[in-house]
Amino acid sequence: MHHQLLSAAVLLAASAGGALANPGVPKGVDPKDAQLYTPTGSDQHFTCLTHPSITIPFSTVNDDYCDCPDGSDEPGTSACAHLPHTQLALKGFYCANQPGSISQYLPLNRVNDGVCDYEICCDGSDEYNHVGGLQCENRCKEIGAKVKQLLGERWKVRNEGGKKRADLIEKAKVMRGVLEAGLKQLEVVIEGLEKKHAGLLEEVKIVEVRERAKAVKASKKAEKTNIVREVAKQRIDELKVHLQKLRDDERDLRERLTEAEKILEGLKQTYNPNFNDEGVKGAVRKWDDYVAEGKSVARSDAEERDLDDLLNGEGIDWDKLMPAQEEEEEIQSIYRFEEYLPKNMRDWVRQKMDEGRKFLVDNGLLAEYIPPTTHEPKAVLDAKAAASAAETELTAKRNSLNNSKSELSKDYGPNEVFRSLKGVCIDRDVGEYKYEFCFFEKAYQRSLKDSSSSFLGDHQRIEIIPPSTSAAEQEEIFPCDDVDEAHEEKLSGWVLHYDGGSQCWNGPKRSARIELYCAVENVIRSVVETEKCVYTYEVGTPVVCEGEKSAEEKMGEQVRDEL
Numbered sequence: 001m002h003h004q005l006l007s008a009a010v011l012l013a014a015s016a017g018g019a020l021a022n023p024g025v026p027k028g029v030d031p032k033d034a035q036l037y038t039p040t041g042s043d044q045h046f047t048c049l050t051h052p053s054i055t056i057p058f059s060t061v062n063d064d065y066c067d068c069p070d071g072s073d074e075p076g077t078s079a080c081a082h083l084p085h086t087q088l089a090l091k092g093f094y095c096a097n098q099p100g101s102i103s104q105y106l107p108l109n110r111v112n113d114g115v116c117d118y119e120i121c122c123d124g125s126d127e128y129n130h131v132g133g134l135q136c137e138n139r140c141k142e143i144g145a146k147v148k149q150l151l152g153e154r155w156k157v158r159n160e161g162g163k164k165r166a167d168l169i170e171k172a173k174v175m176r177g178v179l180e181a182g183l184k185q186l187e188v189v190i191e192g193l194e195k196k197h198a199g200l201l202e203e204v205k206i207v208e209v210r211e212r213a214k215a216v217k218a219s220k221k222a223e224k225t226n227i228v229r230e231v232a233k234q235r236i237d238e239l240k241v242h243l244q245k246l247r248d249d250e251r252d253l254r255e256r257l258t259e260a261e262k263i264l265e266g267l268k269q270t271y272n273p274n275f276n277d278e279g280v281k282g283a284v285r286k287w288d289d290y291v292a293e294g295k296s297v298a299r300s301d302a303e304e305r306d307l308d309d310l311l312n313g314e315g316i317d318w319d320k321l322m323p324a325q326e327e328e329e330e331i332q333s334i335y336r337f338e339e340y341l342p343k344n345m346r347d348w349v350r351q352k353m354d355e356g357r358k359f360l361v362d363n364g365l366l367a368e369y370i371p372p373t374t375h376e377p378k379a380v381l382d383a384k385a386a387a388s389a390a391e392t393e394l395t396a397k398r399n400s401l402n403n404s405k406s407e408l409s410k411d412y413g414p415n416e417v418f419r420s421l422k423g424v425c426i427d428r429d430v431g432e433y434k435y436e437f438c439f440f441e442k443a444y445q446r447s448l449k450d451s452s453s454s455f456l457g458d459h460q461r462i463e464i465i466p467p468s469t470s471a472a473e474q475e476e477i478f479p480c481d482d483v484d485e486a487h488e489e490k491l492s493g494w495v496l497h498y499d500g501g502s503q504c505w506n507g508p509k510r511s512a513r514i515e516l517y518c519a520v521e522n523v524i525r526s527v528v529e530t531e532k533c534v535y536t537y538e539v540g541t542p543v544v545c546e547g548e549k550s551a552e553e554k555m556g557e558q559v560r561d562e563l
């Protein structure tokens with residue numbers, strides 16, 4: 001705690017012009033309070049300072065016996081040292097610390113305790129009883145000069161740190177401005193994207209309706225084609241039957257004609273021309289004419305083959321009657337009958353069909369079907385892809401908007417001074433570890449022996465302990481006289497908390513407490529594992545180099561003025 005104990009030593013140095021000890025004032029009392037220690041009344045009594053109902057003979061002041069409940073009757077002895085600090089009427093034993101330093105109060109229990117308390121009473125006045133022959137020489141000149149020099153150095157650090165802090169605040173302001181401008185721009189972009197996305201979703205609906213209508217139209221067209229095809233097929237089959245019948249009838253007739261020709265030819269050969277039978281003679285003449293005419297109803301072989309083909313084969317290439325290639329998709333859509341169904345029913349039907357198909361495939365009744373990636377027409381897919389691209393872009397922009405918003409609402413301390421330090425990392429080797437931490441991000445403990453490392457947590461919050469209530473402040477009333485130790489800048493009361501680190505074996509999750517003090521550069525002064533897996537860093541940073549000026553700072557300025 002030595003570094004926390006500087007302020008009183010600091011106080012020692014500030015003024016060479018303090019009040020001189022007044023021989024008329026009881027020991028341990030500041031001459032400024034002389035009027036409180038004047039005997040009163042004819043009986044020359046003393047009134048306890050905060051208990052006016054209690055009076056004692058003035059002669060009993062500093063008689064080494066504690067009479068007043070506030071210790072005010074024993075300002076120069078340790079008789080009332082047992083009383084709680086808060087109950088005391090005076091701050092302690094007053095040391096004038098002249099020449100070369102300033103007055104200070106020593107805790108009563110250290111008065112005449114056999115130790116020269118130079119850090120508070122550099123004049124040695126606290127050991128006036130010379131217990132065991134102890135002589136405390138006045139070292140105020142020497143100590144005061146040293147502290148004065150240190151104060152000068154400290155003032156320099158604080159002054160430089162303060163300037164850096166101002167720069168950090170300026171930078172943080174600029175960063176906020178940039179973030180805010182970016183946020184506004186993002187809001188505009190998002191508004192535009194939302195409209196674009198809504199438009200594209202509308203477009204998807206329109207294209208879906210249009211494509212479905214197309215599918216229905218196509219189905220109607222295909223339906224007609226099918227009907228025509230079926231009618232034509234039927235008609236052709238009928239014609240084939242008729243043709244076959246005609247061919248059969250023709251064959252019969254041809255046979256009968258051949259028979260009749262044979263009869264007539266026989267008649268011609270066998271009739272008696274000398275026999276005057278006009279009927280027979282006329283018939284023979286007509287036969288001769290008939291033969292001379294040479295009319296033949298016989299078909300060529302080629303004609304016969306054509307007829308055979310017509311009757312036996314398909315005769316018509318039905319594939320040629322199938323729709324053209326570019327219409328195929330439309331026509332196929334009529335087989336995807338589920339597209340005419342409402343969406344929920346469509347999904348159900350599709351699922352059932354898939355189940356049925358799977359059953360057939362599993363049982364070897366159907367070759368495995370590799371479904372096309374989608375049943376949707378290209379136009380719908382394109383519209384959906386455009387909408388989805390807009391949605392992806394919108395999501396990304398919304399995410400960065402949220403990031404910017406949360407970044408803007410994060411607590412970066414007074415004047416957002418820490419904003420400009422976010423992500424700045426520093427480290428220090430302590431013992432077998434390298435301790436790292438990044439402002440407002442993460443802290444680590446890395447082994448210097450191997451590559452192992454432990455996560456000490458993420459930044460959670462800033463705590464600012466007001467000086468008046470900080471434990472350090474309480475302790476500072478009674479500082480240490482080791483000036484070199486005291487040279488350390490005291491902690492500011494600002495603490496950064498890092499929590500949620502890696503689990504400690506048989507202990508809590510690791511966490512770190514970053515206690516800040518004023519320094520020109522960001523630096524880790526010390527790291528201590530204060531409890532198992534709880535680490536306390538002392539970190540110097542310009543961030544805490546300003547604020548309400550403390551008494552010691554004011555004195556620092558006084559020293560600066562004197563230098």
Ligand code: MAN
Pocket residue numbers: 445454504505529532533
């Ligand atoms: C590691 C380090 C130590 C810690 C122990 C607890 O060795 O993180 O700081 O005390 O684990 O098991």
